[in-house]
Amino acid sequence: MAQYRLKVNGTVHTIEADPGMPLLYALRDDLKMDNPHFGCGLSQCGACTVHLDGVATRSCVTEMSKVGNREVTTLTGLGTPEHPHPLQTAYVEEEVPQCGYCLNGWIMTAAAFLKTKKHPTEDEIRDALAGLKCRCGTHTGIVRAVKRAAEKMA
Amino acid sequence: MHAPTKIELSRRELMGTAGALVFAFSVSDPGTVAAQQVMAAPEGGANSALDPTELDSWLAIAPDGKVTVFFGKMDGGQGTDLAMAMIVAEEMDVPLKDVDVVEGDTARTVNQGGASGSTGVRFAGSALRVAGAEARRVLVMKAAEKLGVDASQLTVTDGVVSVAGDPARKISYAELIGGGHFHSKIGWNKQYGNPLALTSPARPKTHDQYKIVGTTQPRLDVKGKVFGTKPWVQDIRVEGMLHGRMVRPPVAGASVASVDESSIAKIPGVQIVRKGDFIGVVAPREWNAIRAARTLKVNWTRTPDPFPDQAKIYDHIRQSPVTKSDKTEEGQVDAAFAGAARVVEAEYEWPFQSHASMGPACALADVRADGVTVWTGTQKPHFAAQGVAGVLGVPVEKVRAIWVAGPGSYGRNDAGDATMDAAVLSQAVGKPVRVQYMRNEGHGWDPKAPASVHRGRAALDKDGNVLALEFWSRGFSRLETNSTEADPGDTLAGMLLGHKGKRTPAFNLPENAYTFSNKRLGWETIAALLPGASPLRTSHMRDPLGPQITFASESFMDEVAYAVGADPVEFRLKYLTEPRDRAAIQAAAEKAGWQPGKAGTRRTQRGNIVTGRGVAYQQRGGTIVAIIADAEVNTRTGEIRVPRVVVAHDCGLIVNPGGLRHVVECNVVQGLSRTIHEEVKFDHRNVTSVDWLTYPIVDIGEAPRVIDVVLLNHPEAISTGAGEATMRPLAAAVNNAIFEATGTRLRRAPLNAARIKASTV
Ligand code: FES
Ligand code: FES
Numbered sequence: 001m002a003q004y005r006l007k008v009n010g011t012v013h014t015i016e017a018d019p020g021m022p023l024l025y026a027l028r029d030d031l032k033m034d035n036p037h038f039g040c041g042l043s044q045c046g047a048c049t050v051h052l053d054g055v056a057t058r059s060c061v062t063e064m065s066k067v068g069n070r071e072v073t074t075l076t077g078l079g080t081p082e083h084p085h086p087l088q089t090a091y092v093e094e095e096v097p098q099c100g101y102c103l104n105g106w107i108m109t110a111a112a113f114l115k116t117k118k119h120p121t122e123d124e125i126r127d128a129l130a131g132l133k134c135r136c137g138t139h140t141g142i143v144r145a146v147k148r149a150a151e152k153m154a
Numbered sequence: 155m156h157a158p159t160k161i162e163l164s165r166r167e168l169m170g171t172a173g174a175l176v177f178a179f180s181v182s183d184p185g186t187v188a189a190q191q192v193m194a195a196p197e198g199g200a201n202s203a204l205d206p207t208e209l210d211s212w213l214a215i216a217p218d219g220k221v222t223v224f225f226g227k228m229d230g231g232q233g234t235d236l237a238m239a240m241i242v243a244e245e246m247d248v249p250l251k252d253v254d255v256v257e258g259d260t261a262r263t264v265n266q267g268g269a270s271g272s273t274g275v276r277f278a279g280s281a282l283r284v285a286g287a288e289a290r291r292v293l294v295m296k297a298a299e300k301l302g303v304d305a306s307q308l309t310v311t312d313g314v315v316s317v318a319g320d321p322a323r324k325i326s327y328a329e330l331i332g333g334g335h336f337h338s339k340i341g342w343n344k345q346y347g348n349p350l351a352l353t354s355p356a357r358p359k360t361h362d363q364y365k366i367v368g369t370t371q372p373r374l375d376v377k378g379k380v381f382g383t384k385p386w387v388q389d390i391r392v393e394g395m396l397h398g399r400m401v402r403p404p405v406a407g408a409s410v411a412s413v414d415e416s417s418i419a420k421i422p423g424v425q426i427v428r429k430g431d432f433i434g435v436v437a438p439r440e441w442n443a444i445r446a447a448r449t450l451k452v453n454w455t456r457t458p459d460p461f462p463d464q465a466k467i468y469d470h471i472r473q474s475p476v477t478k479s480d481k482t483e484e485g486q487v488d489a490a491f492a493g494a495a496r497v498v499e500a501e502y503e504w505p506f507q508s509h510a511s512m513g514p515a516c517a518l519a520d521v522r523a524d525g526v527t528v529w530t531g532t533q534k535p536h537f538a539a540q541g542v543a544g545v546l547g548v549p550v551e552k553v554r555a556i557w558v559a560g561p562g563s564y565g566r567n568d569a570g571d572a573t574m575d576a577a578v579l580s581q582a583v584g585k586p587v588r589v590q591y592m593r594n595e596g597h598g599w600d601p602k603a604p605a606s607v608h609r610g611r612a613a614l615d616k617d618g619n620v621l622a623l624e625f626w627s628r629g630f631s632r633l634e635t636n637s638t639e640a641d642p643g644d645t646l647a648g649m650l651l652g653h654k655g656k657r658t659p660a661f662n663l664p665e666n667a668y669t670f671s672n673k674r675l676g677w678e679t680i681a682a683l684l685p686g687a688s689p690l691r692t693s694h695m696r697d698p699l700g701p702q703i704t705f706a707s708e709s710f711m712d713e714v715a716y717a718v719g720a721d722p723v724e725f726r727l728k729y730l731t732e733p734r735d736r737a738a739i740q741a742a743a744e745k746a747g748w749q750p751g752k753a754g755t756r757r758t759q760r761g762n763i764v765t766g767r768g769v770a771y772q773q774r775g776g777t778i779v780a781i782i783a784d785a786e787v788n789t790r791t792g793e794i795r796v797p798r799v800v801v802a803h804d805c806g807l808i809v810n811p812g813g814l815r816h817v818v819e820c821n822v823v824q825g826l827s828r829t830i831h832e833e834v835k836f837d838h839r840n841v842t843s844v845d846w847l848t849y850p851i852v853d854i855g856e857a858p859r860v861i862d863v864v865l866l867n868h869p870e871a872i873s874t875g876a877g878e879a880t881m882r883p884l885a886a887a888v889n890n891a892i893f894e895a896t897g898t899r900l901r902r903a904p905l906n907a908a909r910i911k912a913s914t915v
Contacts, residue, residue: 137823
């Protein structure tokens with residue numbers, strides 16, 4: 001066991017954990033931050049995505065010992081009902097989710113992408129989000145929502 | 155560390171209805187109180203049996219006039235809960251925003267069957283429509299008494315009853331009953347589940363009176379999901395809870411010989427639970443439970459390899475003894491074939507598919523001496539409560555199952571198994587236990603959609619008219635594992651503990667509306683490859699057997715159209731007489747810009763890319779769907795894209811057109827995934843599709859660019875359900891488009907790049 005300082009959504013926490021434990025479990029079990037989800041634990045689906053210093057990162061394969069001083073942002077750190085991120089607004093307007101279990105991965109990944117890319121084409125959006133999984137088939141809604149958010153953010 | 159949880163009783167607090175006490179929590183940390191958030195202690199202990207003949211069991215009116223509907227199914231993100239709210243708001247004449255829905259909690263809702271066969275609006279909606287109309291009738295009677303006028307002179311607007319022509323004389327629902335009971339009876343047909351129906355002297359509105367039903371309304375669940383403020387079942391926690399993980403055998407069907415407890419001695423706090431072949435671990439820390447389950451050394455008995463060569467699975471299906479069969483026959487089929495000028499014949503094959511839910515299943519069980527609570531993502535919580543009671547050996551009245559949204563289940567996925575595992579573990583260790591499966595269990599151990607073989611035969615006269623059709627299916631049962639968990643023997647835990655389950659052999663006849671005068675339709679089932687707790691046990695998956703059967707039957711219709719040189723759209727219309735069937739096909743053709751012409755002539759080529767366009771149509775329980783799909787095939791790589799799909803959809807009365815469009819769209823994408831990618835792989839010992847690499851699904855790059863949905867509304871008809879119907883003809887439409895593009899007919903799903911390449915080179 002080792003002690004880790006974790007800065008999540010602006011607040012610093014101290015956590016005792018096995019160095020090999022993925023960040024996902026520190027967020028969910030120690031800090032009760034449920035937005036990143038366990039989908040595969042294998043870096044194959046994106047459900048567990050958080051930002052580390054703004055970079056979309058899969059927390060299910062990010063060991064505690066590798067987080068370092070990087071600042072963690074989760075979906076609730078991205079936006080709230082009072083101060084929504086444009087992607088969240090677009091997701092609500094387009095009513096994208098069905099079960100919604102995947103949406104953390106799509107929104108967190110798209111948010112990091114839209115920071116670096118203004119006016120993306122539909123192909124660029126699809127490329128940037130390739131590999132993320134949605135079992136319910138909400139993909140066409142996702143494309144519409146990301147386009148809508150991109151327009152607002154440009 | 156985090157903000158203290160502040161608990162506020164909501165506007166609906168202490169509503170004092172039969173089993174309706176709803177708490178809302180104001181929290182900054184959804185995780186910690188998620189359990190309470192979705193829970194509400196009903197009056198009179200944990201299991202006051204709800205009486206379907208009491209109006210109070212169906213809806214309640216709070217002191218401020220807000221209405222709560224008690225919905226005995228659940229919504230998986232398709233908006234069925236919203237549809238219930240709309241139907242009740244319509245009948246009661248209250249604003250939709252004032253209606254809330256409680257769903258899937260055995261202590262607060264009557265068993266309406268859970269999510270099942272796209273019957274949410276059709277059956278549960280019909281019952282709640284009657285309840286809403288009856289509530290309005292009872293309230294208007296009360297108002298008549300209070301206002302001293304005859305009920306016939308009263309109207310209701312936004313929950314306020316007033317005298318027609320004298321609006322100052324009025325009284326609101328809140329004033330009449332707010333916070334109190336109706337204490338009023340409603341007629342009930344003495345059935346639970348899907349067949350449950352209600353009757354009352356009240357007359358529901360006719361469709362021309364609808365103001366809310368038929369309009370697009372925002373879903374109830376979206377914001378909570380998007381802002382992460384609404385818990386999924388994975389997010390539920392209770393005080394003192396342990397984390398559990400299961401240990402599964404490397405060879406399907408192997409038994410536990412011995413367990414080396416010392417193998418996990420170094421992992422703190424772990425307890426092993428072993429009951430026969432049921433084996434799991436629990437630990438206070440989730441990561442330790444995961445490590446322990448991975449590390450625990452179990453010696454398994456040697457067992458004969460349970461599975462045949464996957465390459466020979468369809469031969470196995472053809473050659474195995476029949477366990478059960480069924481057929482229908484019209485006309486003189488054998489005579490028609492005997493006199494045929496020509497016979498067209500083809501066989502089709504469909505693989506095992508996995509629910510592969512987005513997150514592996516999770517459930518939390520708290521088994522105490524005085525009662526059991528389970529939080530579950532199963533589609534059918536009322537039945538799961540029965541199964542939990544059975545596996546624990548406690549009376550069902552002592553079990554409360556609370557449904558919390560999980561990853562979309564689309565049938566009998568792994569959610570019910572996790573629920574039973576959690577219950578068994580919790581009983582064994584005397585603490586609440588949360589079980590979450592790992593990815594390899596989500597793919598590897600969920601009940602599978604059955605693999606099957608289908609044969610079509612058509613007898614033609616010399617002019618190419620169809621004299622007779624024969625269509626035969628043979629495959630594994632869709633109910634080897636039942637679609638509910640009411641019998642413990644239909645879950646992994648139950649089977650490992652010796653429960654047998656019903657293991658019903660069942661397949662489906664195609665719903666064939668073509669007017670061939672001689673028709674024989676039938677099916678045969680074969681035995682499971684491995685009885686019991688098998689990773690290839692078969693059950694319901696979204697539209698049980700619909701995609702399989704229709705892939706074959708509608709591909710075959712195209713083959714016959716091709717054989718006689720007909721236009722695939724015209725050919726179908728020639729044999730359909732019902733106006734709604736015809737209208738659906740015509741609407742799809744018109745929207746797609748279908749060019750008349752013989753089958754096999756819709757091919758264009760640019761470099762390596764050939765494109766084609768295919769049609770398919772099917773009914774499902776009264777819902778009619780026609781699809782026209784475009785396919786682009788790379789002849790060098792076999793890669794396929796489906797850039798555009800047109801769906802014409804007729805499910806009778808449309809409650810919420812916006813929501814319906816969304817459900818149809820998602821059906822198209824999920825259906826495409828099953829069509830072009832999905833196949834459960836296995837070797838002689840076990841399932842080898844255990845993650846997203848070994849069980850690929852559709853990627854965002856492959857999702858259609860355009861999905862045009864044409865909604866055909868029939869307000870005069872009943873709503874026949876939309877959750878699954880689009881899934882049926884999708885695979886055939888894509889297959890028929892591939893044939894147009896490549897000139898080669900594929901007969902084995904999935905229609906993936908390797909198969910297409912092999913067929914076109
Ligand atoms: S859970 Fe991390 S990528 Fe799937
Ligand atoms: S909405 Fe269910 S997995 Fe994406």
